[in-house]
Amino acid sequence: MLVDQLGGRESLLLVDNCEHLIDAVAHLVAALLSHCSGLRVLATSREPLAVDGEALVPLGPLALPGPDDDVEQARRAASLRLFTERAAAVRPGFEVDETTLPEVRRVVRSLDGMPLALELAAARLRTLSLPELADGLSDRFRLLTTGSRTALPRHRTLRAVIAWSWDLLSEHERTVAERVSPLPGGVTLASATAVCAGTAVLAAEIPELLAGLVDRSLLQLAPDPGRYRMLETLREYGTDRLAETGDLGTVRDLAAGYFAELMARYDPQLRGSGQLAAMRVISAEYDNALAALRWRCDTGDATGAVALALDLTWYWVMLGRQSDAAYWLGEALAVPGGEPTPDRDCARALYLLNRADIRPGMTAKDAAEDRAEIRELADRLLAYPALPGRASALAALPLAILREEETALVIIQRLVDGDDVWLSGLARVFRAQIAENAGELDEVRTDVEAALACFRQTDDRWGQATTLPMRAQLRRYEDLDGALADLREARSLAAEFGVISLGDEVFVDLRWIDLYLRRGDTDLTAAAIGSARERALRANSQHMLVMVDTWEAVFWLRLGDLDRARELLDGAERGLHEDTTFPGDHARTLVGSVRTSLCLELGDLAGADEALEQAYAAALKTRDLPILSLVAVNAAALAEAHGCHHESAVLLGAASRLRGAHDRTDQQVRELTRRGRAALGEETFAAAYRKGWQLDRTTAVTKVAPARLLRELRTAHPVPE
Structure with a gap:
């Protein structure tokens, strides 16, 4: 009858919701098409008809609004x-x-x-x-x-709706659909095989069964080859079915075991030539790995939870995910029953470090308790006959940052002298960071070059991308082109292994801003400031915005727009006042130093005195001598403003001693040097500068103190009665 009606004319036949009659409809459509040359068929179904001439138009879920989309x-x-x-x-x-x-x-x-x-x-x-x-x-x-x-x-x-589709599956298709449903990060052939262990489904059947679930719209092909995803609503239904049959715990055990083994296998590959491939695997399975970690915590597997958290730690380090590290290490360590082991002690040290990064407003009592615990951990770590390489490397950094440098350096030296080239490179990076804070730039240079050689030998892109900006920091004092080349190479390498945190990106932007300012590249400086501001806003970080505002104030100060510079500094100071959760001593030092420069440009010597005092107090808290050198340079500017050119030259030398290098590219230092030579003469200026340069660091710290400087200025230029 249909052939009679449809044959010999142009027709469209609509066959809607036909998945429950798929075989009969397929035979019908094939027969009609062979007899009706003008016929077109539009069929809607949860799976293809699989007839000749069929063209599939997959209809996924409706497009969703983005998490940051505005109303329009x-x-x-x-x-x-x-x-x-x-x-x-x-x-x-x-x-x-x-x-x-x-x-x-x-x-x-x-x-x-x-x-x-x-x-x-x-x-x-x-x-x-x-x-x-x-x-x-x-x-x-x-x-x-x-x-x-x-x-x-x-x-x-x-x-x-979901049950209708589920009931149309074969028994083995239902088994696979239910077993993969607890995987929030999607499923691969390997993970599907792992969670189907112990069922009647054979491993050899699983590829076809997964393809069948795609055909029936219960799985979707993910962008990554070989990966499938299930909609959250379908996942919830499948998980409910497993709970009803009592199989949910078994499946989650299987999944936790599989993903823990996967992370243990790929974690070492993050530190070498297999880094990019390992990063892709871990990123793709990240949600599944966290689900496995949550299950191990919930089921009281203390040892397994700590082991899995440690296997994720280097991934967190590479991508700057301190909040993830702090949360999950804390969850793993909170599982009762864990006995002290090197891994557990290292996990605890790393937890304290990352907690400090995300809980910056902790009380002095909390900080003191953390330091005391770090000392106990350090003693235990050093007492072990041998530490696993990764554990000792990861433990050294928190020890260093929490001011246990001596203990940290003992561990670091072991790694530097060891046979593992990659660990030697990482240890040198840690040691360079400690030396940089102490203004020992010759030692920094030696370790940075050696670390870079180690990471290049092992083909570790992350290591190179981390070390090159450190070398750029050293080169900026004399070789701006070389410093820019290092940052460009670091950016190119970082782009290969993945997106770093917004916070890390902002601090990289600040390095670009500094180099562009030194070169006098106005357009590039403005562009870098805009990029940094956009990232800081996306990160919703008051502290980052303070840093961006302050660097932009420097920019406008250099261009002579003092009103704009003052406006930005006022905003930065308000931000520091509002952001009570962040100590911000580095930021306070920078803000105070730039405020000093602004006051000097305005002829406000009293304001400059006050701002310099605040910057010096903040800089002392950082225990970072290169940061203190910023204060020293502004102290030299203040001395010059009072007419004390000799004292200004001495302070410029002291600033170089604190940073550990002569700064030949900073505009403020160059101008102070030029004016000092003009006022004193070349030989007298050089002798005064050398006097400051030859100070030991402890004396240099005292020499640049604003209170001491003001006393000397008043003695040299007493105020009339």
């Missing part, structure tokens, strides 16, 4: 448009604005943009407020039970 951008997302239209039908006047957008975004994203789920959710707005709906979707299958009275039963509730 969000309104263009298909999922939000559908929800808004259906919501307005049951609640006249409903619209998306600044107030409702956060909750609407939660709704459409939690429902994966599934059209029927969105329609069911919108219908609940008859009886629920929008916040109640968004909160209630944590139990979506209970909440979304009200559909159209005229719809087919399988379309009236969200659970019925």
